[in-house]
Amino acid sequence: xxxxxxxxxxxxxxxxxxxxxxxxxxxxxxxxxxxxxxxxxxxxxxxxxxxxxxxxxxxxxxxxxxxxxxxxxxxxxxxxxxxxxxxxxxxxxxxxxxxxxxxxxxxxxxxxxxxxxxxxxxxxxxxxxxxxxxxxxxxxxxxxxxxxxxxxxxxxxxxxxxxxxxxxxxxxxxxxxxxxxxxxxxxxxxxxxxxxxxxxxxxxxxxxxxxxxxxxxxxxxxxxxxxxxxxxxxxxxxxxxxxxxxxxxxxxxxxxxxxxxxxxxxxxxxxxxxxxxxxxxxxxxxxxxxxxxxxxxxxxxxxxxxxxxxxxxxxxxxxxxxxxxxxxxxxxxxxxxxxxxxxxxxxxxxxxxxxxxxxxxxxxxxxxxxxxxxxxxxxxxxxxxxxxxxxxxxxxxxxxxxxxxxxxxxxxxxxxxxxxxxxxxxxxxxxxxxxxxxxxxxxxxxxxxxxxxxxxx
Amino acid sequence: xxxxxxxxxxxxxxxxxxxxxxxxxxxxxxxxxxxxxxxxxxxxxxxxxxxxxxxxxxxxxxxxxxxxxxxxxxxxxxxxxxxxxxxxxxxxxxxxxxxxxxxxxxxxxxxxxxxxxxxxxxxxxxxxxxxxxxxxxxxxxxxxxxxxxxxxxxxxxxxxxxxxxxxxxxxxxxxxxxxxxxxxxxxxxxxxxxxxxxxxxxxxxxxxxxxxxxxxxxxxxxxxxxxxxxxxxxxxxxxxxxxxxxxxxxxxx
Numbered sequence: 001x002x003x004x005x006x007x008x009x010x011x012x013x014x015x016x017x018x019x020x021x022x023x024x025x026x027x028x029x030x031x032x033x034x035x036x037x038x039x040x041x042x043x044x045x046x047x048x049x050x051x052x053x054x055x056x057x058x059x060x061x062x063x064x065x066x067x068x069x070x071x072x073x074x075x076x077x078x079x080x081x082x083x084x085x086x087x088x089x090x091x092x093x094x095x096x097x098x099x100x101x102x103x104x105x106x107x108x109x110x111x112x113x114x115x116x117x118x119x120x121x122x123x124x125x126x127x128x129x130x131x132x133x134x135x136x137x138x139x140x141x142x143x144x145x146x147x148x149x150x151x152x153x154x155x156x157x158x159x160x161x162x163x164x165x166x167x168x169x170x171x172x173x174x175x176x177x178x179x180x181x182x183x184x185x186x187x188x189x190x191x192x193x194x195x196x197x198x199x200x201x202x203x204x205x206x207x208x209x210x211x212x213x214x215x216x217x218x219x220x221x222x223x224x225x226x227x228x229x230x231x232x233x234x235x236x237x238x239x240x241x242x243x244x245x246x247x248x249x250x251x252x253x254x255x256x257x258x259x260x261x262x263x264x265x266x267x268x269x270x271x272x273x274x275x276x277x278x279x280x281x282x283x284x285x286x287x288x289x290x291x292x293x294x295x296x297x298x299x300x301x302x303x304x305x306x307x308x309x310x311x312x313x314x315x316x317x318x319x320x321x322x323x324x325x326x327x328x329x330x331x332x333x334x335x336x337x338x339x340x341x342x343x344x345x346x347x348x349x350x351x352x353x354x355x356x357x358x359x360x361x362x363x364x365x366x367x368x369x370x371x372x373x374x375x376x377x378x379x380x381x382x383x384x385x386x387x388x389x390x391x392x393x394x395x396x397x398x399x400x401x402x403x404x405x406x407x408x409x410x411x412x413x414x415x416x417x418x419x420x421x422x423x424x425x426x427x428x429x430x431x432x433x434x435x436x437x438x439x440x441x442x443x444x445x446x447x448x449x450x451x452x453x454x455x456x457x
Numbered sequence: 458x459x460x461x462x463x464x465x466x467x468x469x470x471x472x473x474x475x476x477x478x479x480x481x482x483x484x485x486x487x488x489x490x491x492x493x494x495x496x497x498x499x500x501x502x503x504x505x506x507x508x509x510x511x512x513x514x515x516x517x518x519x520x521x522x523x524x525x526x527x528x529x530x531x532x533x534x535x536x537x538x539x540x541x542x543x544x545x546x547x548x549x550x551x552x553x554x555x556x557x558x559x560x561x562x563x564x565x566x567x568x569x570x571x572x573x574x575x576x577x578x579x580x581x582x583x584x585x586x587x588x589x590x591x592x593x594x595x596x597x598x599x600x601x602x603x604x605x606x607x608x609x610x611x612x613x614x615x616x617x618x619x620x621x622x623x624x625x626x627x628x629x630x631x632x633x634x635x636x637x638x639x640x641x642x643x644x645x646x647x648x649x650x651x652x653x654x655x656x657x658x659x660x661x662x663x664x665x666x667x668x669x670x671x672x673x674x675x676x677x678x679x680x681x682x683x684x685x686x687x688x689x690x691x692x693x694x695x696x697x698x699x700x701x702x703x704x705x706x707x708x709x710x
Binding site: 258259336338339341342343344345346347348349352356357360361 | 509511514516539540541542543544546547549551553554555556557565566569570616619620623
């Protein structure tokens with residue numbers, strides 16, 4: 001509470017510092033060439049000196065204050081009556097902290113009620129100390145910044161460095177997050193592989209994480225049916241739809257369509273890519289899947305299920321079309337016009353030129369596009385959750401219900417779960433496999449694209 | 458005695474609303490080299506591309522007037538533009554070999570038009586085209602290498618060989634040496650001189666020296682119009698038009 005207030009105070013000080021430093025610098029300004037930096041830069045320099053150290057101090061204090069408060073609370077005489085069992089103690093203390101934060105809440109444990117006052121007192125005390133510390137740092141920083149306002153001081157250069165630092169931190173943010181995700185995946189998957197052997201996980205064909213039967217728990221975590229379902233739906237059925245349609249639409253758009261037609265068709269195709277996947281999901285579940293079930297019944301299958309690999313795969317293929325099409329479009333457009341001119345000038349037709357010159361030349365780019373499309377398809381979740389089913393099954397029959405890696409991850413991590421059971425942890429192992437596969441696909445695809453680009457420069 | 462191969466009468470070319478070529482009439486004869494010269498943007502390349510209907514591949518391009526190949530209107534409805542381009546070949550400014558082997562680059566055209574009955578036939582066509590283009594001795598041991606791995610000058614001769622392989626009647630060359638060094642340029646110029654025995658050749662060039670060296674007829678274009686057309690000697694030594702004289706003496710360009 002106090003610390004939130006002091007944050008606003010620091011921001012206010014920064015603003016005041018900005019105006020003060022600029023005003024001071026203006027007094028020193030005696031026309032062109034009299035100062036190295038314009039007054040505004042002195043303002044920014046001063047504001048940075050107020051804000052950056054104070055905010056750092058604030059962050060540090062936020063991090064260490066709970067420990068200090070806790071220490072003070074346990075030193076209080078009221079703490080003598082607390083239970084010694086660590087689990088009960090934890091529950092009581094957490095209740096006491098909640099009571100301290102919310103005066104309207106009613107106490108359940110009398111011990112917790114007793115701790116509220118010491119906690120409030122400690123929080124107020126350390127909050128005030130922290131606020132004072134932050135303000136001192138802000139004022140000290142500001143004072144130092146103010147003394148630097150001299151005609152020959154290079155405030156402009158300093159501000160430029162600060163801009164560089166801000167931009168660098170911003171770009172590191174995404175990279176650090178990625179590392180964080182990988183680290184958490186590795187850590188949790190490591191816990192999983194303590195219980196389940198990686199070899200059984202990667203090669204086993206029996207997946208029933210909920211069952212507790214069997215002598216070895218590893219026998220219930222054979223993920224091959226999941227991998228197969230993922231590949232069958234995302235890399236086979238979806239690609240059978242997406243590659244020909246995407247490629248042909250790219251050829252039409254780049255080679256045949258009049259500029260006016262292209263102007264309309266290309267954005268319309270790209271709208272497909274903007275539809276939320278959940279919408280594709282219910283289209284698959286409510287429209288396509290029943291049609292496929294009726295078709296399966298029509299060709300004499302017994303008891304076809306409503307959910308099927310085919311329904312999910314077909315709709316996923318449609319979803320991926322704009323992706324394949326735009327990658328193929330880029331690849332075809334990157335083939336120099338001189339290449340097709342050369343072929344046309346030899347008396348070949350447009351389609352001969354496309355088949356024999358353009359497509360072979362654009363092939364690496366197209367292959368890369370397909371790989372990126374596959375990596376998107378196998379990571380796709382909503383459509384398979386809604387239309388593919390939950391049965392982990394090794395089957396080549398597209399009318400069967402199948403499940404995928406992403407579907408199982410959703411299953412394992414939604415609803416009430418114990419966080420340390422192998423069942424829940426298996427989600428992280430599956431996630432790790434998915435991450436590694438898509439990473440490899442992406443790296444290879446980007447390399448192919450890069451080499452291809454170099455060839456035509 | 459020369460005979461007329463291509464006849465253009467009152468040709469206008471439009472790109473959308475813009476008129477790029479204005480009322481050009483010209484006769485191009487067999488067995489010699491005709492050069493089109495003129496400053497950049499004068500329409501000489503545009504006009505060249507009307508002679509094998511390559512302008513058809515550009516959206517919004519339109520041609521008015523009449524162009525006859527051996528007396529046959531190439532813009533008539535009955536004329537197949539694709540078949541026409543097999544009779545009127547073209548070599549481009551930048552060498553543009555296909556990303557295939559040397560052999561496949563040459564075999565591409567003959568294969569499309571079904572000119573070879575057997576593998577041996579095709580080998581003969583490839584060898585003869587490469588020989589005529591003066592490239593056979595240099596590449597006969599590496600026909601399976603990529604066409605793009607050759608030097609710039611060799612690539613351009615490969616493109617000429619590729620054009621020859623479909624036995625055209627006319628070869629159009631759009632500044633074929635502008636991307637080449639002087640030695641490679643000299644080779645191509647020698648080649649053009651030999652080829653004129655078998656084909657009518659039209660060459661667009663930026664270099665007046667090149668026009669003077671390789672051509673027997675020269676046409677000077679300016680601002681989309683044909684200013685003067687005549688024997689190369691006469692154009693360079695005794696131009697009738699002041700604009701031609703100004704251009705060849707370097708007053709503008």
